[in-house]
Amino acid sequence: MDVKALSFLGIKGKIGLIIILFVVFIGITAPVISPYDPTSLFEPFEPPSSTHLLGTDDVGHDVLTILIYGARVSILVGFATATISTFIGLLTALIAGCYEGLDPIISRILDFFLVIPRIPFIVIISAFLTPNIFIVILVLSFFGWAKTARVIKPLVKQVYSREYVKRLKCIGAGNWYIILRHILPATFPLAVAQFVLEGGHAILAEASIGFFGLEDPSTLSWGMEINHALQKSIIFLTNIWTWVLGPPILMLTITLLSTTFISIDLETRINPRLKVRSW
Amino acid sequence: MMRFNSLKTPLVQGINLTKIFRYGLIWGEPVEAVKNVNINLLRGASLSLTGESGSGKTTLGKILLGIIRPTSGKVLFNGIDLTNPKRVPKYIRRMMSYIPQHPEEAFDPRWRLYDNIAEPLRIHKLIGSKEEEKEIIFKLAEDVSLDTSLLNRRPFEVSGGEIQRAVIASALATNPLFMVCDEPTSMLDISTQADILRLLKNIRDKLNISLLFISHDIEIASFMGFKIAVMLKGRIVEMADVDKLINEPLHPYTQGLLGIVKVEYVSSYAKNCRGCPYYDRCPVKMLPCREKEPKLKNVGGDHYVACFRY
Amino acid sequence: MSHVSDTSKEVILSIRDLKVKFYTEEGEVTVISDVNLDLFKGETVALIGESGSGKSILGHTIIRLLPKNANVSGHIIYKGIDLLKIDSSLLRNIRGREIAWIPQMVGSSLNPTVKIGVQIGEVLIDHYNYRNQRAWSSAIDLLKLFEVEPAEEVAKGYPHQLSGGMKQRVLIASAIAARPNLLIADEPTKGLDTIKKTLIVNIFKKIKDLKPDLSILLITHDLKFARELADRVIVMYCGKVIEINDKNSFFELPLHPYSKLLLKSLPSKGLYPIPGKPANVANPPSGCRFHPRCPYASDICEKSSPPLIKLDLNRCVACWLYKR
Known part of the structure; x- marks a missing residue:
């Protein structure tokens, strides 16, 4: 049924999934499909032509190449952050939901993590060390898991208070048996929705970090590309911005939109499917 | 396998059980869900608990199963203490089962009926092979007259009566000695209710199971039990054999439930009262009822009642 | 067409040839077929049936609360207006003000x-x-x-x-x-204990005292409750109306074999279950839908569906036993 819930995506979710898969595909096959090496330099600010399909940027990088390699970074950050934070968040939610005694303590910890704004925190961190991509992932996951836990915890509690769990306890099932066999599968669709949403947030956060210019300058990401473009105010005086600024913003928007589509679609599908319909 | 005491000593024994719930974090008002209840259930005997909703029937049932820990008092199952749910040995759990009120809540909605029924067997590792399991499950389904073609469906794809049959099958899987049924038919249609109740009765007689049957309908309670205990605000106010209780009810509350005397519904009464729990509604109340709580006492022939008039 | 019509009483709601279909993943399911009913001013009618009999759906159809995948045909006429044909602004004026609805899920x-x-x-x-x-x-x-x-x-x-x-x-x-002039209550006593049921009965009696010309449609499977309040009883089985009867005559001398067996399954009558399984609307039996469980079934029951036969002014039954 859980797998079914995924294959049961509505039209919105399907569109989102296709876009995401497309971005993942270009990220993975970047060295093969990109027209140039990401380090090779050309004339700066060349308009789109047959040699440079999307033109070149201020330093002379081919915009299309940067765009393709940028997908790599975004997908890596999104996927890794989502995996780590969903895993920790889910585990926390299961423990808090099933062990009543621990719930108040865990809730306070979650509150603490939820009020820390993550972007300013990264600004502070980057003052001490140059944040390469792995530090970005770690910091984003460090602040991302609490939200996942917060969203999943009520569902865990709700399922844990169902009569069938009481029946199982009476039969003699252990707590971890119940959690693994009954509660985890019940939270699975919501966890997937959270995973996708968290991935989207991480991609946006990473882009913001790049946009502020706080990332390792050698990183080729969409955020960095926007940052570079904006540093030259000349681009707004001409139509250069249409090919230097437009494509990375468009890619970012499309990717975020698709993750949002998928998670909304999943969430609207989770709840009614759990209910028993009776007239 | 443990040895069983003779038929005369009770299989399940609740001694001075009290459960106080506190709602709210720190300043929660304590609510006595069960108060000073003594209850004995012999092997193969069956007792019905009745009373309006909120009288503590379900809480008492769960305490006797060892799912809820009582605030004070003791639960003995064949001499073994169940008071701390976490310390109950696993093999004891095999000997008891629980049938909850809402059939659609009793099973994991993601699992097929087959897996749900087989779960107790799997938890206790009572079966060797898949074939053996299948044989047992089909036999169980037959025992509760559940169509075997339904076993592949999920709980929300079958009717309430059919799930309830499957729940009973699952409850019987481990050959329990003690079974608690918490209003198993209050959500079912009338004709299905008759069906399920007869099934439970047959099973009880055939397998010699001690049954604690919880129902707010005193007619159904009297159909299922040998004895009936009437509960009010967590206390047992009257307990007797079925015929005696139905024909000569002594407590005014029991008379009210049977429709002999009109009972008025009081929506907000004091949760913890000093005197008789029935004081604010009793048509025949006397002076001492307000100050002192009557004790449950034997008025002859195993008929217990907690009322100052006797 | 046979339906109850009494000229001495004013009809407040009449249902004609009502048919409700649902489009589901498995295909088309007819949940209500050929229902003809009249409700009179000031009376209380109990609509009795088991789950899956279509009684709740009938209530939802009257107040037009059915989900989108439902297809309704026929007429539901209230004060000369066909409720199935009016637009939503008029419907809003009728809902609540003329016809009120007490939902099932109290919580x-x-x-x-x-x-x-x-x-x-x-x-x-x-x-x-x-x-x-x-x-x-x-x-x-x-x-x-x-x-x-x-x-x-x-x-x-x-x-x-x-x-x-x-x-x-x-x-x-x-x-x-x-x-309102018509009150539809969907299972008002479901899951309540005896004392709370008495309370609900008293409330309905009070409502009746407050507005004697109010018509009440009680959708219930609680026969005891119906007996306390109803003037007439309508029995549904598998999407069809199979009996319309006065309260007293229903509880003393039910007409349809299903009603007879249903009364016997009450706790006070000895809890005798009806043999067989309830018919499923998705796959109804041929002919009379009760025939596989009916102790009086004969060949004709299997072949053709009995019409609603009018016995006298207030009693109708859909059973071949009464066609002589």
Whole structure:
């Protein structure tokens, strides 16, 4: 049924999934499909032509190449952050939901993590060390898991208070048996929705970090590309911005939109499917 | 396998059980869900608990199963203490089962009926092979007259009566000695209710199971039990054999439930009262009822009642 | 067409050839077929049937609350207006003001963030342009009438502060606040204990005293409850009306074999179950839908479906045993 819930995506979710898969595909096959090496330099600010399909940027990088390699970074950050934070968040939610005694303590910890704004925190961190991509992932996951836990915890509690769990306890099932066999599968669709949403947030956060210019300058990401473009105010005086600024913003928007589509679609599908319909 | 005491000593024994719930974090008002209840259930005997909703029937049932820990008092199952749910040995759990009120809540909605029924067997590792399991499950389904073609469906794809049959099958899987049924038919249609109740009765007689049957309908309670205990605000106010209780009810509350005397519904009464729990509604109340709580006492022939008039 | 028609009483609602189909993943399911009914002014009718008999859907159809995948054909005529054909603005004027609905799920039918008094009074503001003050005081009057005390305090409170029985009474109060002519109650006693049921019975009696010409349609499977309140009983089985009868004659001498067996399955009559399994609307049996379980079934029952036969002024039954 859980797998079914995924294959049961509505039209919105399907569109989102296709876009995401497309971005993942270009990220993975970047060295093969990109027209140039990401380090090779050309004339700066060349308009789109047959040699440079999307033109070149201020330093002379081919915009299309940067765009393709940028997908790599975004997908890596999104996927890794989502995996780590969903895993920790889910585990926390299961423990808090099933062990009543621990719930108040865990809730306070979650509150603490939820009020820390993550972007300013990264600004502070980057003052001490140059944040390469792995530090970005770690910091984003460090602040991302609490939200996942917060969203999943009520569902865990709700399922844990169902009569069938009481029946199982009476039969003699252990707590971890119940959690693994009954509660985890019940939270699975919501966890997937959270995973996708968290991935989207991480991609946006990473882009913001790049946009502020706080990332390792050698990183080729969409955020960095926007940052570079904006540093030259000349681009707004001409139509250069249409090919230097437009494509990375468009890619970012499309990717975020698709993750949002998928998670909304999943969430609207989770709840009614759990209910028993009776007239 | 443990040895069983003779038929005369009770299989399940609740001694001075009290459960106080506190709602709210720190300043929660304590609510006595069960108060000073003594209850004995012999092997193969069956007792019905009745009373309006909120009288503590379900809480008492769960305490006797060892799912809820009582605030004070003791639960003995064949001499073994169940008071701390976490310390109950696993093999004891095999000997008891629980049938909850809402059939659609009793099973994991993601699992097929087959897996749900087989779960107790799997938890206790009572079966060797898949074939053996299948044989047992089909036999169980037959025992509760559940169509075997339904076993592949999920709980929300079958009717309430059919799930309830499957729940009973699952409850019987481990050959329990003690079974608690918490209003198993209050959500079912009338004709299905008759069906399920007869099934439970047959099973009880055939397998010699001690049954604690919880129902707010005193007619159904009297159909299922040998004895009936009437509960009010967590206390047992009257307990007797079925015929005696139905024909000569002594407590005014029991008379009210049977429709002999009109009972008025009081929506907000004091949760913890000093005197008789029935004081604010009793048509025949006397002076001492307000100050002192009557004790449950034997008025002859195993008929217990907690009322100052006797 | 056979249906009850009594010229001495005023018909408030008449249902003609009603058919409700659902389009589901498995295909088309006819949940209600060929229902013809009349409800009279001032009477209480109990619509009895097991789950899956279509009784709740009939109620939902009258107030037009069916989900989108439902296809309804036929006529439901209320005061000369066909409820199935009117547009949503007219429907809004009828809902609440003319026909009120008491939903089944007590717990989820009140808005947890709105004060009780507002939830009862809002229908008056909406339909009769009452001032807030006046709506509030009418709400308190209703609460007092139903003995939800202390009424002023309760009206200022929120649903989570109420017990189940109080919520039920608040729901009934908000349904009759606009003084409708027809009240439809969907399983008002489901899952309640004996004492609370008595309370609900008393409330319905009070409503009746308040407005004697109010018609009530009780959708229920609780026969005891129906016996306390109803003037007439309508029995549905597998999407069809199989018996219409006076209350007294129904409980003493039911006509349809299903009704006879149903009464025998009551706790007070010895709890004898009806043999066989309830018929499924998705795959109904041929002919009379009760024939596989019927002890009196003969060949004709298997082959063709019996029409609703009118025995006398108030009694109808759909069974071949009565076709002589």
